[in-house]
Structures are given as structure tokens and as C-alpha cells.
Amino acid sequence: MTERIKAENISFRYGSPGTPEVFNSLSFSVSQGELVSFLGPNGTGKSTLLKCLNGILRPDEGLVYLDGVNLSTLSRNDIARKIGFVPQSQSSTFPFLVRDVVVMGRTPHLAMFSSPGKKDRLIADEIMELVGISHISGKPCNMISGGEWQLVLIARALTQKPEILILDEPTSHLDLGNQLRVLNFVYGLVKSGITVVMASHFPDHAFLGSSNVAVLKDGTIMAQGTPDDVITEPILEKTYGVRVKVSYFEEAGRKVCVPVINS
Amino acid sequence: MNIQSDDLNKSLSHKDSGYGRIVFILSLLVFAISLVSLMIGRIYIEPVTILKVIVSDFFPVSKDWSPTIESVVMNVRLPRLIAGLLVGAGLSISGAAFQGLFRNPLVSPHILGVSAGAGFGAALGILLFNSLIITQIFSFVFGIIAVCMAYMLSRVYRTSPMLVLVLAGVIVGSLFSALTSFIKYIADPMNRMPAIVFWLMGSLNNVSNKDLLLVMPVFVICITCLIMIRWRINVLSMGEDDARALGINTEKTGVFIIVCATVITAASVCISGIIGWIGLVIPHVGRLIVGPDHRHLLPVSLLIGAGYLVVVDTITRSLMITEIPIGILTALIGAPFFALLLKKNRPGW
Numbered sequence: 001m002t003e004r005i006k007a008e009n010i011s012f013r014y015g016s017p018g019t020p021e022v023f024n025s026l027s028f029s030v031s032q033g034e035l036v037s038f039l040g041p042n043g044t045g046k047s048t049l050l051k052c053l054n055g056i057l058r059p060d061e062g063l064v065y066l067d068g069v070n071l072s073t074l075s076r077n078d079i080a081r082k083i084g085f086v087p088q089s090q091s092s093t094f095p096f097l098v099r100d101v102v103v104m105g106r107t108p109h110l111a112m113f114s115s116p117g118k119k120d121r122l123i124a125d126e127i128m129e130l131v132g133i134s135h136i137s138g139k140p141c142n143m144i145s146g147g148e149w150q151l152v153l154i155a156r157a158l159t160q161k162p163e164i165l166i167l168d169e170p171t172s173h174l175d176l177g178n179q180l181r182v183l184n185f186v187y188g189l190v191k192s193g194i195t196v197v198m199a200s201h202f203p204d205h206a207f208l209g210s211s212n213v214a215v216l217k218d219g220t221i222m223a224q225g226t227p228d229d230v231i232t233e234p235i236l237e238k239t240y241g242v243r244v245k246v247s248y249f250e251e252a253g254r255k256v257c258v259p260v261i262n263s
Numbered sequence: 264m265n266i267q268s269d270d271l272n273k274s275l276s277h278k279d280s281g282y283g284r285i286v287f288i289l290s291l292l293v294f295a296i297s298l299v300s301l302m303i304g305r306i307y308i309e310p311v312t313i314l315k316v317i318v319s320d321f322f323p324v325s326k327d328w329s330p331t332i333e334s335v336v337m338n339v340r341l342p343r344l345i346a347g348l349l350v351g352a353g354l355s356i357s358g359a360a361f362q363g364l365f366r367n368p369l370v371s372p373h374i375l376g377v378s379a380g381a382g383f384g385a386a387l388g389i390l391l392f393n394s395l396i397i398t399q400i401f402s403f404v405f406g407i408i409a410v411c412m413a414y415m416l417s418r419v420y421r422t423s424p425m426l427v428l429v430l431a432g433v434i435v436g437s438l439f440s441a442l443t444s445f446i447k448y449i450a451d452p453m454n455r456m457p458a459i460v461f462w463l464m465g466s467l468n469n470v471s472n473k474d475l476l477l478v479m480p481v482f483v484i485c486i487t488c489l490i491m492i493r494w495r496i497n498v499l500s501m502g503e504d505d506a507r508a509l510g511i512n513t514e515k516t517g518v519f520i521i522v523c524a525t526v527i528t529a530a531s532v533c534i535s536g537i538i539g540w541i542g543l544v545i546p547h548v549g550r551l552i553v554g555p556d557h558r559h560l561l562p563v564s565l566l567i568g569a570g571y572l573v574v575v576d577t578i579t580r581s582l583m584i585t586e587i588p589i590g591i592l593t594a595l596i597g598a599p600f601f602a603l604l605l606k607k608n609r610p611g612w
Contacts, residue, residue: 056507080510087505093366094500094555104498108510115494115558160509 003068004164004195005030005053010062012048017060022048023219025062030164030197030212035190037206038199039231040216041240046199047088049216050168053197054083080108084157086167089150095140098152102128102137105159124159131155131185147178154185165189167198171205183208203231203244203257215239231257282559285552289566296570297348300577301340308332317341338472343580346470347573349482350531351541355568356561357524358542359549360489363496363557364520365429371543372528375432375521378539379439380409381532386446386459393455395469398462399533406529409435410521425503425517464588465536467576478530485523485530489561492519496557540593541568544601551604571597 006029013021022045030036038046051057053064055071064071066082084105092101099121106120116124128134133151136144141152150170157165167186171179179202187209190196200206206213206227213230215223217239223230236244236257243260301313315324316336326333357372365374373379384405388398416431417424443463450456495516499506503513531538549564572589575596579587 051504054508056504076507076512077510080508083508085505085508087502087508090502092501093368094363094550096497096555100497100556101501104501104509107495107498110494112495113491156509 002032003029004032004066005197006065006068007053007059008063008065010052010059010064012045012052012057012059014048021060021219023216026221027062028214028221028224030195032195033190033193034211035187035196035198035209036212036214037210037227038197038214038216039201039203039206039239042201044216045219046216047168050085050166050197050199054085054166055079056085077108080160080162082162083164083166084160084162086150086153086157086165086170088168089146089153089173091149092141095142097137098133098139098141098144099124099128099137101141101152102133102155102159105156108160123161124155127155127158131158146173147175147182150174150178150182154182158189162194164195164197167196169199169201172201179205203236206231207254207256228255231255282553286562286566289563289570293348293566293570293573296573296577297344300344300347300573301336303577303581304335304340306332306335308336342470342472342475343467343576344573345475345479346467346534347576348569349475349479350467350535350538351545351572352565352569353482353486353527353531354538354542354572355545355549355564356486356489357527359546359557359560359564360493360496360520360524361542362546363500363560364517365425366500366502367429368547369543370429371539372524373436373537373539373542374429375413375525376409376434376436376439377406377525377528378532378537379436379443380412381406381529382463382537383409383439383443383446385462385533385536386443386450389455389459389462390446390450393458399474403529403533405439406532407525409439410525414518414521424514428521461588462536463590465538465590465593466579466586466588467535468580468586470534474534478534481526481530485527486565488523489520489527490565492516493557493561496520496561500557536588536590538572538590538593540590540597541572544597545571547601548604 008027009025011021011024013019026049038049040046048057052059055064055074055076058072066074066079071079103116103120103124105127106116106123109120110116125134125137128137131151131154133148133155136148141149144152150173154167154170170182170186174182183205186196186198190209210227213225213227214221215230215235222239223235231246233244233246236246245258245260246255248254249256298310298313302308302310312328312332313336316328316333318324319326354372361370361372361374362368381402384401384403385398387405388394388401392398410432413428413431413435416434417428447456447459450459495511498509498511499513499516506513528542545568546560546564548567549560553559553563572593575592576589579589579592
């Protein structure tokens with residue numbers, strides 16, 4: 001399998017040299033068609049790591065390669081045509097209409113001084129249909145639910161027509177049903193050939209279709225491998241600091257993780 | 264589903280034609296306001312005569328008007344009208360661009376310290392030389408210097424430079440305001456101090472044809488640049504990380520917008536003094552009419568701002584025998600008007 005993204009010994013710190021690093025000397029790679037999940041407790045730098053992978057942030061040490069090319073030599077446009085990014089949902093300052101937000105995904109395909117044309121609007125319409133948000137396309141984006149907004153952000157990233165999609169906790173604000181709907185949609189994307197890198201709070205979700213899982217804790221990758229190898233009771237307990245039971249759940253047809261509350 | 268998307272397309276095209284119609288109506292309105300502004304003054308001039316006087320510069324028209332009228336139109340009212348249109352349009356479009364760039368509906372084009380710097384430059388020019396042209400040059404140059412200082416100050420920090428830039432602008436602005444106060448304090452209280460104070464309150468009284476020839480290209484170029492980049496302001500207003508992920512070089516694009524808006528504002532201050540309020544409020548009026556999309560908001564703000572400043576300027580010079588400083592009236596008329604507009608229910612900014 002061809003390697004799409006490769007990180008080599010990357011370290012990152014916010015602020016001046018000497019301040020503690022968010023993570024230190026991480027190395028891993030993401031291959032074509034994979035779904036890689038990053039797990040870990042709050043504040044371990046999952047978001048920071050994802051931002052380094054598409055060059056929003058630049059690591060202090062180490063290099064990130066996209067298709068074998070050093071990421072820092074590529075323009076924002078070059079990167080955005082290959083990598084779509086779904087940020088942790090932050091509401092928009094201005095109440096743009098949903099379709100105006102989605103069509104922003106066409107930006108990397110537009111010249112500096114041009115606005116999206118008819119073709120771009122059609123692509124955006126198509127993606128909204130695919131994601132299932134056509135019915136809200138004319139609504140101001142601050143008058144839709146959190147789940148719908150998450151789908152809008154996914155649609156915006158897909159409108160970039162990316163080969164790789166990076167999602168930063170796409171399910172964090174969603175209810176049970178929407179979580180599953182979003183994840184199912186993401187697995188559909190993986191089946192259609194898009195490579196996905198995702199950060200998640202829920203170890204459960206990794207059993208739903210990840211090909212690779214990495215656990216981030218205290219600035220290092222604590223464990224890495226297939227979900228079955230990585231999501232085990234001892235590792236989860238070390239990661240989250242609580243006892244977790246991992247067992248096969250007959251009715252769901254997969255393994256589930258249940259935190260155990262001890263007195 | 265098909266029916267729904269048909270409806271959607273209809274509403275989409277309806278909305279776009281609505282925008283076209285709004286631009287058309289506003290353009291007509293600005294033209295009418297301009298004509299009325301040329302008519303009103305110490306002497307009333309017939310609209311037909313005005314048009315004939317202006318046209319006679321380009322086409323041979325039999326002159327059936329007095330040279331006084333010609334002079335009043337061509338050397339007094341027309342330059343003043345053009346300056347009003349340019350400054351109003353420029354401040355409003357800069358304000359709209361800044362509010363998008365900084366993701367903050369409360370910023371104005373003055374936020375990065377350009378006006379404080381330009382005001383200081385003008386005060387210094389009046390104090391040292393008391394010549395109009397030097398005052399104007401000083402004011403323009405110090406306006407630019409102030410923003411450069413704010414920009415360099417903000418570079419010290421690595422994350423979230425846009426937020427820090429606003430803070431740096433506030434810091435630089437208060438520094439220059441203090442310096443301006445100091446100049447007022449040491450200036451001759453009989454002549455130069457009042458000159459400084461009146462200059463800072465803003466007026467279109469001093470604009471000459473010569474000034475206009477110099478600043479007009481500056482305005483036209485920078486306004487055109489902002490109009491051309493307006494789609495990217497939409498993307499930038501989603502936040503720096505999002506904009507970068509969507510393929511925008513946020514640093515370069517941000518600097519481009521800041522340079523355009525700063526040059527416009529400095530040029531405005533240097534010909535008309537500090538006219539506050541317009542750059543903050545007109546974009547809000549624009550949003551009430553066409554919504555937050557900067558593709559529509561920038562052209563509409565430009566038209567509203569141009570018309571509004573000409574209306575206010577016409578009032579300042581015709582309401583009383585002595586002219587009221589325009590900076591006072593823009594706020595006196597604008598504040599209650601804006602308070603009324605805010606009452607209207609709408610989704611966010």
C-alpha cells in the first residue's frame with residue numbers, strides 16, 4: 001500500500017523554546033485507503049497533531065511528508081487540494097447560509113481574485129445531497145443543530161474533492177444517533193477510496209471500522225496497531241486512568257468498552 | 264426531493280436577482296443624493312445647469328451660466344462631493360473587510376491605530392509647519408507607520424496573530440493618542456491648538472481639485488483590490504485554521520487586506536480628518552440589507568457609505584451659517600439610526 005502521509009520524529013510546542021512540548025518525537029505513517037484513529041485523553045495533543053499533518057501548524061522538529069513531498073515546501077493550495085480538514089466544530093461569527101459555507105470548500109480550486117462560479121455551486125449542491133443536508137442549504141448556519149453543523153463542516157471538506165480527509169473529533173458534540181450516522185458516513189467514504197485520519201474521544205468508535213489505532217498519552221504514542229491489539233483493558237486503564245471493561249457484545253456484533261465505576 | 268431542489272434553485276436565483284436590484288437602486292440613490300448635494304448651498308443651482316456645467320468640460324455646450332456658478336460647481340461643490348463619495352465608500356468597505364478579517368463585528372477601519380497615527384501626524388504638521396500640504400503628507404505617513412508598528416508588535420507572538428494584531432493596534436493607537444494630546448497641550452492655544460482640534464474633528468472643507476487628483480487613484484486601486492478579494496474574506500471569517508485548511512495563505516491574504524484598508528483609511532484621514540462611526544456602522548446596515556456574504560456586503564457597504572457621507576456633509580455645510588464638524592454629525596445622526604436598526608430581529612450579525 002502506498003504511503004500517503006508520513007510523520008518523522010515530529011515535536012511541537014506552543015510558545016518559545018524551553019516550554020514543555022505537546023508531543024515529542026512522534027513517527028507514524030498513513031497508507032492509502034486506511035482509516036487511522038487517534039485516541040487519548042483530553043489535552044494530549046490530538047488536535048495539535050492533526051493540524052501538523054496538514055500544515056496548519058508546523059512542527060518544531062521533524063518533518064511531515066505528503067505523498068513523499070516535504071509538507072513545508074507545498075503551498076496551502078496544493079495541500080488543500082489533497083487534504084480536506086474537518087475542524088472541531090466552532091460556530092461561525094457571521095450567519096452565512098449553509099450553501100455558502102459548503103461552497104467555501106472550492107477555495108483551493110479558485111484563483112486568488114475569483115469567486116465560486118456555477119460549476120462550483122453545482123459541486124457543492126452534489127456534496128450536500130450526498131451528505132444529506134440539501135434541505136437546510138438555504139438556512140443561516142447559526143440556526144441549525146450541532147449535528148447538522150458537523151455535517152456542514154464535513155460537506156465543506158468534501159467539496160474540496162480531497163483524497164485524504166482529516167477529522168478532529170467529528171462526533172464530540174453529537175447525540176447517540178448522530179454520532180453513528182456521522183461515523184457510518186465516514187466509513188462509507190473510506191470504502192469509496194478516501195484515506196481518513198480521525199481523532200476521537202471514544203475508544204468504542206475505533207472498533208467500528210478503523211484499520212489502525214494509535215493511542216496518544218503524555219506526548220508520546222503509547223500503543224499503535226490494529227484495534228484488537230491496542231484497545232485492551234490494560235492500555236485503556238493506563239490511558240484514561242479508570243478501569244475499563246472491553247468485551248464482545250453479541251447483539252452489536254463487535255467489541256465494546258465500558259468504564260467500570262469502582263467505589 | 265426534485266421539487267424541493269427546484270424550489271431551492273428558484274430561491275437561489277431570486278436571491279441573486281434581489282442583490283442585483285439592490286445594487287441598482289442604491290446606485291440610483293447615490294446619484295440622486297450627489298445631484299441634490301450639488302444643488303444645495305449658499306446659492307441654489309438648477310440641476311440642469313449643474314449637469315451642463317459638468318458636461319461642458321468634455322463637450323461643447325453653449326454657456327448660459329455665470330462664471331461664479333461654474334466656479335462654485337467645479338471648484339467648490341464637485342471636489343467636495345467626490346471627496347465625500349470616496350471617503351464614505353472607502354471607510355465603509357474597509358470596515359466591512361476588517362470586520363470579516365478579524366471575525367469581529369465591532370471593529371472599524373481605525374482599529375489598527377491608523378487614525379490615531381494619522382491624527383498625530385496632522386497635529387505635528389500643524390504644530391511645526393502650519394501648511395496644509397505638509398499636514399496631509401504627515402498624516403498619511405504617520406497613519407501607515409502606526410499600522411506597521413502594530414503589525415510588527417503582533418509578529419512577536421506565534422499563535423492567533425489576528426487577535427494579537429487587534430490588541431497591538433489598540434496599544435499603538437493609545438500611544439499616538441497620548442502623543443497627540445501632548446502636542447495639543449504644548450501648542451499655541453490661540454491659533455494652532457484650535458486648528459489641530461478642528462482638523463481632528465473632520466471636515467471635507469479643505470479638499471481641493473489638486474488633492475483629489477493625488478488621492479483618487481489611491482482610493483480607486485485599493486477599493487478595487489478589496490472588491491476583488493471579497494470572496495476570500497468569507498473564508499477568512501471562518502477562522503485562521505479553517506481558512507488555512509481551505510487553501511488560503513492567511514498571512515499573505517491578511518496583509519493584502521490590511522494594506523488596502525490602511526491606505527484607504529490613511530488617505531481618508533489626510534484629506535478629511537478623522538471621521539469616525541461610518542466604518543463601524545455602515546457594514547451593519549449592509550448586512551441588514553444583503554446578509555453577511557462579503558461578495559454582496561462589500562459593494563453594498565461601499566454604496567451606502569458613499570451616499571451616507573454625502574448626505575451628512577451636505578447637512579453640515581447647509582444647516583447652519585458656520586459649518587458643523589462632520590465627525591460630530593456622522594455620530595449624532597448615525598447613533599440613533601443604528602439603535603433603531605438593531606431593534607429588528609435577525610439571526611446574529
